[in-house]
Structure formats: C-alpha cells, structure tokens
Amino acid sequence: MYGMEQINxxxxxxxxxxxxxxxxxAKGFDEPEIRILELSKYVIKFELxxxxxxxxxxxxxxxxxxxxxxxxxxVEVKENTSALHDEFIAHRLGLxxxxxxxxxxxxxxxxxxxxxxxxxxxxxxxxxxxxSDRDQMEVNTRHIQPLSDAPIIPVQYVNDKGIEEDPILIxxxxxxxxxxxxxxxxxxxxxxxxKWSPVATCQxxxxxxxxxxxDKINRDLDIEKRKEFVALCPREVFAFNDYxxxxxxxxxxxxxxxIECLRFAQANNLERAVxxxxxxxxxxxxxxxxxVLTPEDIVSRALQILMRKLYELGTQMKKYGVNAD
Amino acid sequence: MSSTRKSQVQSSKVASEQIKxxxxxxxxxxxxxxxxxxxxxxxxxxxxxxxxxxxxDNTNATYSFLNEDHTLGNLLRNVIIKNNQVEFCxxxxxxxxxxxxxxRLQVAPSCGDTKKVLKHGLKRIAxxxxxxxxxxxxxxDKYENRMSD
Ligand code: SF4
Ligand SMILES: [Zn+2]
Numbered sequence: 001m002y003g004m005e006q007i008n009x010x011x012x013x014x015x016x017x018x019x020x021x022x023x024x025x026a027k028g029f030d031e032p033e034i035r036i037l038e039l040s041k042y043v044i045k046f047e048l049x050x051x052x053x054x055x056x057x058x059x060x061x062x063x064x065x066x067x068x069x070x071x072x073x074x075v076e077v078k079e080n081t082s083a084l085h086d087e088f089i090a091h092r093l094g095l096x097x098x099x100x101x102x103x104x105x106x107x108x109x110x111x112x113x114x115x116x117x118x119x120x121x122x123x124x125x126x127x128x129x130x131x132s133d134r135d136q137m138e139v140n141t142r143h144i145q146p147l148s149d150a151p152i153i154p155v156q157y158v159n160d161k162g163i164e165e166d167p168i169l170i171x172x173x174x175x176x177x178x179x180x181x182x183x184x185x186x187x188x189x190x191x192x193x194x195k196w197s198p199v200a201t202c203q204x205x206x207x208x209x210x211x212x213x214x215d216k217i218n219r220d221l222d223i224e225k226r227k228e229f230v231a232l233c234p235r236e237v238f239a240f241n242d243y244x245x246x247x248x249x250x251x252x253x254x255x256x257x258x259i260e261c262l263r264f265a266q267a268n269n270l271e272r273a274v275x276x277x278x279x280x281x282x283x284x285x286x287x288x289x290x291x292v293l294t295p296e297d298i299v300s301r302a303l304q305i306l307m308r309k310l311y312e313l314g315t316q317m318k319k320y321g322v323n324a325d
Numbered sequence: 326m327s328s329t330r331k332s333q334v335q336s337s338k339v340a341s342e343q344i345k346x347x348x349x350x351x352x353x354x355x356x357x358x359x360x361x362x363x364x365x366x367x368x369x370x371x372x373x374x375x376x377x378x379x380x381x382d383n384t385n386a387t388y389s390f391l392n393e394d395h396t397l398g399n400l401l402r403n404v405i406i407k408n409n410q411v412e413f414c415x416x417x418x419x420x421x422x423x424x425x426x427x428x429r430l431q432v433a434p435s436c437g438d439t440k441k442v443l444k445h446g447l448k449r450i451a452x453x454x455x456x457x458x459x460x461x462x463x464x465x466d467k468y469e470n471r472m473s474d
Contacts, residue, residue, distance in 0.1 A: 035464055055457075057395075058399070061395065074335055303458040313447050314444075316372070317440070
C-alpha cells in the first residue's frame with residue numbers, strides 16, 4: 001500500500017505545479033485558442049494558447065504516429081537483375097509517399113473482413129522497368145503504375161511557383177538489367193512503421209520570453225560592452241540603437257534559451273537585468289507534410305482521432321455502469 | 326520461357342501479436358464480453374479498458390487501456406490530477422512493445438468512486454478536443470479570409 005506521506009506529496013505536487021486546483025475547471029484547460037500563422041502547400045504553422053503541455057504533446061504525438069495514411073507494404077519480386085537486392089528496393093518503395101486523401105475509404109488490413117487482401121484494404125501497383133537501349137536508366141515513381149482506379153498514387157511534388165518537380169528517384173539500372181514487381185499499398189499509421197507517418201517534421205516549441213532592464217544595462221555598461229552584449233546573442237534577439245546608443249530587444253521570438261546573455265550579465269554584475277524564460281501556456285507548432293495529406297488536413301484529422309478515441313473510451317465506461325454525469 | 330523467380334518481401338515487419346493474457350477483470354460478465362466481440366470486428370480477447378481493483382474498495386483502482394500510450398496517458402493524468410478529490414494519479418507504460426497503458430487512481434473516501442473521476446477526466450478531454458477542433462476550423466477560415474482580402 002502507499003503510505004500517507006506519498007499521497008500527500010502527490011497532491012502537493014499537483015497543487016504546486018498546476019496552480020490552484022480549486023473546483024474542477026483549473027484555468028485555461030477548457031478554453032484553448034488556436035491561431036494560424038502560416039499556411040502553404042506543405043507547411044502549417046500555428047499557435048496553441050491557453051492550454052497545458054500535455055495537450056500540446058498529445059496533439060504532436062497523434063500527428064506523428066496516429067494519423068492513418070497509405071504506403072507500400074508488400075512487394076512481390078518477379079524479376080530483379082539490378083545491383084540492389086530485393087529487400088533493399090522493397091524498403092525504398094515502402095518509404096515513397098502516396099497521396100492519401102482517400103485513406104478513409106480503406107480498412108486497416110488486420111480489421112478487414114477479407115482473409116488476405118481485397119480492394120477495401122489494399123491498392124495494387126506494378127513496377128516494371130527494363131533498361132535495354134541505354135547504358136543507364138533511372139527508375140522513378142513514374143514507373144509505378146496503378147492496377148486499379150483507386151486514387152492512391154505516388155505524390156507529385158510542386159514547387160512554390162506551381163511547377164511540377166522531378167519524380168522521386170528509386171534506383172538506377174544499367175544496360176540489360178530489369179525490374180518487375182507487384183506492389184501492394186496498405187493503410188497504416190506511424191505507430192506501426194514510420195513510413196505511414198504523414199509528416200516530415202512536427203515540432204512544437206514554447207514561446208520564449210526575453211526581458212531586459214534597459215535603464216540598468218544602458219547605464220551600467222559602457223558603449224563597447226553594450227555592443228558586445230548585442231553581438232553575443234547567436235539569434236540576434238537584441239539590437240543596438242545608434243541614436244540612443246542603447247540596447248533594445250528586436251525579436252524575442254528567435255531566442256533559443258542558450259543563456260549566453262544571462263552569463264554575460266552575471267559576469268558584469270547585472271544578474272537582475274536580464275530575464276530569460278518560456279511561456280508555459282503557449283505552443284508554436286510547425287507541421288510539415290510529406291505531401292500525402294495537406295498540412296491543415298493532418299491537424300484536423302489528428303484532432304478528430306483524439307475525439308474518436310475519447311468517444312470510444314466513453315462507451316467503454318458506460319459498460320462499467322458509469323453514467324454520464 | 327522466362328524463369329521468373331518469386332519472392333515476397335514485406336517492407337516492414339510488424340509485430341502484430343496480440344496480448345492474450347486476460348487479467349482479472351471485474352464488473353464484466355461473460356455475456357458482456359461476447360457482446361463486445363459481436364460489435365467489434367477487431368475480435369480482441371482483451372477489452373479496450375479493464376479495471377483491476379480490490380473487492381468492495383472503490384477508492385482505488387488500476388485501469389488498463391489497450392492500444393494506448395503516453396499520448397493519452399499523460400493527458401489523462403494531467404486532467405485527473407487537477408481534481409482535488411484525487412489523492413494519487415499516475416500512468417505507466419509497462420513495456421514499449423506491449424500495447425498497454427495503466428492508470429493508477431486513488432481518490433478521497435468522500436469522493437466515493439474512481440470510476441466517476443475517470444469518467445469525468447475523459448469527458449473533459451473529449452470536450453476540450455471538441456473545442457479544439459472547432460477552434461481550428463475557425464482559425465483556418467479566418468486565415469483564408471485574411472489571405473483573400
Ligand atoms: S538566451 Fe541566447 S538566444 Fe536567447 S536572448 Fe539570450 S543570448 Fe539570445
Ligand atoms: Zn480486405
């Protein structure tokens with residue numbers, strides 16, 4: 001059994017860390033805010049405000065590992081006379097991003113009613129390439145031919161100007177080598193294997209707070225030292241105002257909490273003049289899609305997955321005879 | 326005659342063994358379990374959520390979640406611990422390759438039942454994710470309006 005002391009520690013910790021636990025609605029948990037900072041074809045940046053680290057982290061984890069997509073999962077090798085061995089090519093094929101806007105049409109293969117595979121849980125492709133008339137040939141995603149009319153195809157990247165980029169290179173063949181494979185794409189998520197993760201990066205950071213006591217710094221440091229102070233920050237958070245000969249904060253958002261400025265202040269007996277911290281209730285997300293889904297779609301799917309998860313657990317709780325009150 | 330060589334390669338080897346150990350689950354009769362299998366085409370032998378606790382003591386329990394991990398565990402713990410009737414709440418993932426997450430919950434005798442507290446925690450997260458979904462849609466609309474202006 002747990003001793004009384006331990007229980008008290010736990011409660012004490014809870015109170016200390018999460019502020020007043022008076023009532024059930026600790027501030028800022030039920031009223032989160034979202035603000036979108038940037039949205040492009042492959043990247044979304046947004047702020048999540050008035051919320052807890054655990055919420056932001058759950059969202060991040062779901063985006064990376066629980067948003068389902070399609071990826072090549074089974075490769076049948078009929079002919080491979082290339083320099084690369086079968087598994088090596090199969091692994092490369094698995095990592096090719098496939099457009100997954102219609103992923104909801106499909107079942108996870110272990111939950112499908114069929115015995116091995118069917119049109120509801122898999123998409124078939126053919127990869128056939130022969131190098132006969134050249135010394136060398138590139139095999140790329142354009143060689144992957146769908147065998148059904150399911151709209152799952154390798155992602156075609158477009159650059160900022162809307163021009164199509166080169167297809168993804170899979171491998172090279174030299175003269176008289178050939179490749180003949182059947183590919184099967186299946187639905188999955190990043191928990192099973194990273195190839196199903198819809199994002200290249202999903203990072204989350206707390207917003208930095210940088211405060212300086214301008215009066216003190218500009219009074220106690222000579223001009224050379226002030227310039228030194230501005231220059232030591234690796235992220236150019238501070239600026240030197242030539243009219244006032246004073247240090248100013250230019251862009252506190254760039255700060256990476258390296259505390260170089262704090263150390264400088266301490267060395268010059270100005271401990272109190274510089275303050276570096278992070279906001280505990282604001283998170284800046286950068287989600288970069290691999291192209292399988294649009295970035296805004298990834299985030300809203302992630303939120304829906306969280307909702308569905310809780311709905312399922314809610315029905316499970318009902319089975320235990322707990323009513324919704 | 327083409328001498329084709331056939332080999333099948335799975336491009337990821339997935340450990341899809343299911344954990345079949347059925348720990349003691351109270352409050353669930355056999356009929357319930359059959360019912361669940363009929364509704365679920367997943368046919369897991371283990372329910373998504375099971376309770377381990379001592380008979381007649383409702384103030385503490387360990388809840389076992391199937392197919393959950395830190396994503397839900399940490400979130401749930403942080404919500405539940407804000408309830409001041411809770412004396413102890415922590416979660417653990419016993420082993421990273423087992424799809425299981427446990428939540429240990431102890432509440433004050435005046436509160437009565439851990440199930441209520443857990444239910445309340447789940448409901449609060451559900452409400453919050455509801456709000457988040459809506460807020461995200463609004464933010465998107467707002468952003469698109471701002472861009473088209
Ligand atoms: S902590 Fe580092 S990055 Fe941040 S303001 Fe100071 S010197 Fe610049
Ligand atoms: Zn099927």
